[in-house]
Amino acid sequence: MISTPVPCFAYVREEGRWPSYHRCERKGVVEREGAWYCKQHDPIAVETKRAARFAAWDTKMAEDGARRELEGHKLATWDMLLEALNKVYDTTHDPAIELIAADAIDKARETR
Numbered sequence: 001m002i003s004t005p006v007p008c009f010a011y012v013r014e015e016g017r018w019p020s021y022h023r024c025e026r027k028g029v030v031e032r033e034g035a036w037y038c039k040q041h042d043p044i045a046v047e048t049k050r051a052a053r054f055a056a057w058d059t060k061m062a063e064d065g066a067r068r069e070l071e072g073h074k075l076a077t078w079d080m081l082l083e084a085l086n087k088v089y090d091t092t093h094d095p096a097i098e099l100i101a102a103d104a105i106d107k108a109r110e111t112r
């Protein structure tokens with residue numbers, strides 16, 4: 001018995017100005033709830049890919065948020081640290097520490 005391949009059930013949007021669709025031209029390789037789909041349009045594969053994209057997006061958002069929070073924290077402590085450094089510079093009598101403090105103060109002023 002020869003079985004004719006069942007076409008994929010999915011509709012594919014066509015290029016162009018107005019939305020129009022044509023039936024996917026590949027043959028169906030997987031059956032889902034009575035309809036056949038090609039590998040690309042298998043609803044389970046589509047959903048798995050979508051979920052992975054969302055998970056990657058969530059991870060990226062969490063990382064961006066953490067980075068912004070850290071940057072905000074650094075900026076919030078900047079003035080305090082600079083003030084403390086200035087005090088160290090004004091009161092220290094150790095030339096090595098004075099040199100390091102002076103360099104750090106210069107560096108800090110460059111970026112403001």
Ligand SMILES: [Zn+2]
Nearest residue numbers: 008024038041
């Ligand atoms: Zn298809």
